[in-house]
Amino acid sequence: xxxxxxxxxxxxxxxxxxxxxxxxxxxxxxxxxxxxxxxxxxxxxxxxxxxxxxxxxxxxxxxxxxxxxxxxxxxxxxxxxxxxxxxxxxxxxxxxxxxxxxxxxxxxxxxxx
Amino acid sequence: xxxxxxxxxxxxxxxxxxxxxxxxxxxxxxxxxxxxxxxxxxxxxxxxxxxxxxxxxxxxxxxxxxxxxxxxxxxxxxxxxxxxxxxxxxxxxxxxxxxxxxxxxxxxxxx
Numbered sequence: 001x002x003x004x005x006x007x008x009x010x011x012x013x014x015x016x017x018x019x020x021x022x023x024x025x026x027x028x029x030x031x032x033x034x035x036x037x038x039x040x041x042x043x044x045x046x047x048x049x050x051x052x053x054x055x056x057x058x059x060x061x062x063x064x065x066x067x068x069x070x071x072x073x074x075x076x077x078x079x080x081x082x083x084x085x086x087x088x089x090x091x092x093x094x095x096x097x098x099x100x101x102x103x104x105x106x107x108x109x110x111x112x113x
Numbered sequence: 114x115x116x117x118x119x120x121x122x123x124x125x126x127x128x129x130x131x132x133x134x135x136x137x138x139x140x141x142x143x144x145x146x147x148x149x150x151x152x153x154x155x156x157x158x159x160x161x162x163x164x165x166x167x168x169x170x171x172x173x174x175x176x177x178x179x180x181x182x183x184x185x186x187x188x189x190x191x192x193x194x195x196x197x198x199x200x201x202x203x204x205x206x207x208x209x210x211x212x213x214x215x216x217x218x219x220x221x222x223x224x
Contacts, residue, residue, distance in 0.1 A: 015114050033211075040121070042201060042214040043157075058211070090156055099145040102212060104156040 004105035006091050011110045021076045021089040023091035023109045032074035086112050115140040117204050117215035125221045133190040134218050136202030146185045147203040157201055192222045
């Protein structure tokens, strides 16, 4: 089955700790995205990548980092510099960038201990 | 700053009625428009996309686009309790730009 997987489903972060959220897709999509969703709010773009080894900051990149070493994978690291990381994190992909439909993974809920 | 606005709701309709969800956007250069459904605690799933002015129908769903007035709407006919969810409008501009999502409208279909 083709799709987007995210792991873990729930993640707990301690003060000062970096944590990494996994996103893998087997749809052969070129573009991948990371969004953050806070309760009752829409999605805000953190980072996106339209090609391997290249990525761009979105609207709220501070405190986050990404890599795109493989077409299938786009992990997101939430660093200790992100002071309010509690949110629902969604990874998406599309055939290419810009106007193509984005398809979402199941999400990771990050909580701070 | 490009903006996409939606009424947060909740919008309550009785089962079998037509639910009408509206979305307005600020960027006149926007090219493509998407409606996603998001159940509580789940990720968004695509319902429809529309690129051209007018109506586009898919089963019980109809998307309507009016670029001159900068709004896009989603009609759900014969609403079912299973349609109860938050509906997100997303708008995209020219090549190289990214989606802008609205805050979503929460729909409640009452049995």
